[in-house]
Amino acid sequence: MRLNCEIEKAETIKADLLVLPLFEGTKKLAGLAAALDKKLGGELAEAVAEEKVEGKEGESAAIKTRGRLAAGRVMLLGAGKKPFGPKSARRYAALAAAKARSVRAKNVAVVLPDAVEGGAPAVAVALGEGALLGDYRFLRYKGEEEKKRGETDLESLTVLAADKRQKEALRKGLDRGAIFARGAIFARDLVNEPASVTTPAHLADTAAKLAAAEPERLSVDILDKKKLEELGMGGLLAVAQGSDQPPYLFHLIYRPAKKAKKRIAIVGKGLTFDSGGLSLKPSEGMEDMKIDMSGAAAVLGLFSVIAELAPAVEVHGIAGLCENMPSGKAVRPGDVVKTMSGKTVEILNTDAEGRVTLADTLHFACGLEPDAVIDLATLTGACMIALGQEVAGLMSNSKPLAAKILAAADETGELLWTLPLVNEYRESLKSRVADLKNISGTRFGGAITAGLFLEEFVGRTPWAHLDIAGPAWAEKDAVPYQPVGATGYGVRAMLRLIERF
Numbered sequence: 080m081r082l083n084c085e086i087e088k089a090e091t092i093k094a095d096l097l098v099l100p101l102f103e104g105t106k107k108l109a110g111l112a113a114a115l116d117k118k119l120g121g122e123l124a125e126a127v128a129e130e131k132v133e134g135k136e137g138e139s140a141a142i143k144t145r146g147r148l149a150a151g152r153v154m155l156l157g158a159g160k161k162p163f164g165p166k167s168a169r170r171y172a173a174l175a176a177a178k179a180r181s182v183r184a185k186n187v188a189v190v191l192p193d194a195v196e197g198g199a200p201a202v203a204v205a206l207g208e209g210a211l212l213g214d215y216r217f218l219r220y221k222g223e224e225e226k227k228r229g230e231t232d233l234e235s236l237t238v239l240a241a242d243k244r245q246k247e248a249l250r251k252g253l254d255r256g257a258i259f260a261r262g263a264i265f266a267r268d269l270v271n272e273p274a275s276v277t278t279p280a281h282l283a284d285t286a287a288k289l290a291a292a293e294p295e296r297l298s299v300d301i302l303d304k305k306k307l308e309e310l311g312m313g314g315l316l317a318v319a320q321g322s323d324q325p326p327y328l329f330h331l332i333y334r335p336a337k338k339a340k341k342r343i344a345i346v347g348k349g350l351t352f353d354s355g356g357l358s359l360k361p362s363e364g365m366e367d368m369k370i371d372m373s374g375a376a377a378v379l380g381l382f383s384v385i386a387e388l389a390p391a392v393e394v395h396g397i398a399g400l401c402e403n404m405p406s407g408k409a410v411r412p413g414d415v416v417k418t419m420s421g422k423t424v425e426i427l428n429t430d431a432e433g434r435v436t437l438a439d440t441l442h443f444a445c446g447l448e449p450d451a452v453i454d455l456a457t458l459t460g461a462c463m464i465a466l467g468q469e470v471a472g473l474m475s476n477s478k479p480l481a482a483k484i485l486a487a488a489d490e491t492g493e494l495l496w497t498l499p500l501v502n503e504y505r506e507s508l509k510s511r512v513a514d515l516k517n518i519s520g521t522r523f524g525g526a527i528t529a530g531l532f533l534e535e536f537v538g539r540t541p542w543a544h545l546d547i548a549g550p551a552w553a554e555k556d557a558v559p560y561q562p563v564g565a566t567g568y569g570v571r572a573m574l575r576l577i578e579r580f
């Protein structure tokens with residue numbers, strides 16, 4: 080779908096569908112809606128009354144214009160409560176695109192409210208994001224017909240601008256929003272693919288291709304099993320050893336044109352499939368475990384657009400890639416593995432594998448001496464129990480870093496809540512035979528004890544951990560710009576954070 084911006088009036092814009100916002104509590108059509116209604120012989124007000132539309136988000140009333148306006152149809156779309164800021168705009172654009180699809184409109188024109196909050200540029204970014212993210216579909220394995228319809232049905236979304244100045248601001252914002260959305264969509268595509276496709280080798284290859292496409296700004300190092308052995312990454316190798324798929328680690332680097340003053344590392348959990356290993360998962364929980372590389376996919380998603388965004392900081396993107404499988408070669412409960420840091424870990428539950436791989440990748444990342452390390456990981460079911468399916472858990476050893484992440488995620492509308500790294504729980508990770516064990520021995524506080532485990536491997540580096548087990552995947556169409564499936568959670572927030580860092 081193309082995103083356009085035009086200086087044009089609602090009466091004269093050519094489109095299959097013209098969408099106007101209707102705010103909650105509107106008793107009587109006013110302003111532009113009233114003016115158009117007059118031209119349409121009061122039919123719009125009639126439709127609103129008939130459909131009992133009150134402006135609640137997502138409600139709509141539409142009529143055919145039969146030549147009285149340049150647009151074929153006009154629709155009043157519930158925009159929820161005022162004020163209309165980026166958060167509303169993201170949802171409004173996604174809903175407008177969905178409504179356009181439902182009436183088979185190829186070209187939709189969107190009117191903005193008279194007053195917007197947060198500035199036109201920020202609203203335009205959100206509009207661009209919402210339209211593209213909401214219209215996303217994963218159709219790769221659908222029949223040709225459905226595929227074609229999905230890809231060509233909605234051709235363009237045009238935002239109406241009042242004048243040249245507004246048009247320029249909107250244009251810039253839409254373009255920026257498109258970059259953010261494309262990053263998230265890149266991640267969604269990878270996560271939605273079955274695990275038989277997105278193997279460790281495939282993700283490593285994807286990283287290599289991204290770097291090759293931007294040779295001036297990006298470089299990459301792909302570490303294979305032999306190299307991982309040389310580095311002593313016993314944690315990552317132990318989790319990988321039960322699978323026929325060999326493990327890899329990708330290390331992407333973005334360098335800005337002007338020498339960077341800051342360096343930031345983003346680490347992703349890259350379990351291409353998590354069966355649980357010998358501590359096998361029950362079948363009900365296993366079918367979703369292709370999403371266990373959502374962290375790595377987010378890193379790839381952000382690197383797919385970072386050169387275009389061109390932030391001023393140096394960014395490293397790292398993920399250890401492997402598959403957690405049971406087999407005669409698999410790591411056993413009771414085994415002790417030595418991580419790259421030198422710390423030993425007693426594996427008591429092979430399903431607590433993410434932290435064992437991250438022990439090595441976090442240690443590797445901290446060795447680059449960055450100003451901050453942030454990991455994104457579908458780490459624990461416990462985090463979903465604590466915060467639900469739409470909110471990620473944030474744990475950090477640095478208050479300023481956590482504050483920056485919270486601010487960035489608030490802007491991009493990615494829900495995030497802080498969990499404490501409770502010192503008192505640290506003891507529960509002590510092992511009788513090794514330096515650490517990989518589970519705490521109680522179900523309680525499972526997201527926190529996992530976070531505490533990771534903290535053992537970051538030393539003094541300012542670090543934050545995002546447990547994205549819940550929001551990486553949308554179970555239902557609850558958020559207009561998040562259709563069922565992979566969400567690309569974290570890509571936009573990390574991009575925003577990097578820009579501001």
Ligand code: BES
Nearest residue numbers: 371428430431433457458459460461548
């Ligand atoms: N990948 C899972 C966590 C997960 C669960 C992600 C649901 C997405 C949706 C992780 O490797 C895992 O299995 N964690 C265990 C830890 C436990 C054994 C301490 C869990 O949460 O049950």
Ligand code: MN
Nearest residue numbers: 353430431432
């Ligand atoms: Mn697991």
Ligand code: ZN
Nearest residue numbers: 350353371433
């Ligand atoms: Zn896992």
